[in-house]
Amino acid sequence: xxxxxxxxxxxxxxxxxxxxxxxxxxxxxxxxxxxxxxxxxxxxxxxxxxxxxxxxxxxxxxxxxxxxxxxxxxxxxxxxxxxxxxxxxxxxxxxxxxxxxxxxxxxxxxxx
Amino acid sequence: xxxxxxxxxxxxxxxxxxxxxxxxxxxxxxxxxxxxxxxxxxxxxxxxxxxxxxxxxxxxxxxxxxxxxxxxxxxxxxxxxxxxxxxxxxxxxxxxxxxxxxxxxxxxxxxxxxxxxxx
Numbered sequence: 492x493x494x495x496x497x498x499x500x501x502x503x504x505x506x507x508x509x510x511x512x513x514x515x516x517x518x519x520x521x522x523x524x525x526x527x528x529x530x531x532x533x534x535x536x537x538x539x540x541x542x543x544x545x546x547x548x549x550x551x552x553x554x555x556x557x558x559x560x561x562x563x564x565x566x567x568x569x570x571x572x573x574x575x576x577x578x579x580x581x582x583x584x585x586x587x588x589x590x591x592x593x594x595x596x597x598x599x600x601x602x603x
Numbered sequence: 604x605x606x607x608x609x610x611x612x613x614x615x616x617x618x619x620x621x622x623x624x625x626x627x628x629x630x631x632x633x634x635x636x637x638x639x640x641x642x643x644x645x646x647x648x649x650x651x652x653x654x655x656x657x658x659x660x661x662x663x664x665x666x667x668x669x670x671x672x673x674x675x676x677x678x679x680x681x682x683x684x685x686x687x688x689x690x691x692x693x694x695x696x697x698x699x700x701x702x703x704x705x706x707x708x709x710x711x712x713x714x715x716x717x718x719x720x721x722x
């Protein structure tokens with residue numbers, strides 16, 4: 492199985508500042524068609540997860556442009572600028588290259 | 604609007620089976636696959652398996668394959684997950700999630716169903 496490793500696991504942030512979450516995969520997620528098979532999800536406390544980005548950099552509906560992703564192959568980054576209280580929760584990366592789809596451990600973003 | 608409404612919480616004894624339903628509305632069920640995932644208390648997300656759109660083709664994580672059955676009833680726009688031979692560590696919130704044509708990415712999720720395995 493492909494192992495996804497996120498860092499940091501806990502991220503205290505100040506409103507208005509920026510945050511960055513790293514995700515590393517144990518295998519290359521870049522397919523021959525040029526897509527990176529990595530998706531990002533966000534889960535607020537007590538709620539179901541929601542899709543943020545899919546196939547690398549495709550933004551899901553309703554996701555603000557304060558959020559962005561970068562990276563290719565095995566190393567990926569989710570960046571959140573101008574942090575808001577509503578950004579508090581846990582962020583997960585997931586590989587969708589092969590089954591079983593596997594998630595990173597999650598990065599819990601908290602307000603300082 | 605798109606909705607995936609899951610069945611109510613269940614409490615089961617070890618060795619029993621549980622069947623969770625995921626009733627969908629607001630979109631064309633035939634064009635979307637359904638994946639099932641779970642989240643143990645305080646833990647991350649784990650993909651169990653999925654059933655593709657327009658077919659009964661299923662995919663499973665190997666650790667669940669022997670114990671899980673995934674089905675879909677197109678006439679009722681509903682998907683089902685049955686997990687057999689329950690163990691204490693199967694206690695978790697189980698989610699269904701839809702994916703266009705395939706089993707990923709998961710663009711809408713159900714609200715989750717708490718399954719508790721207790722003697």
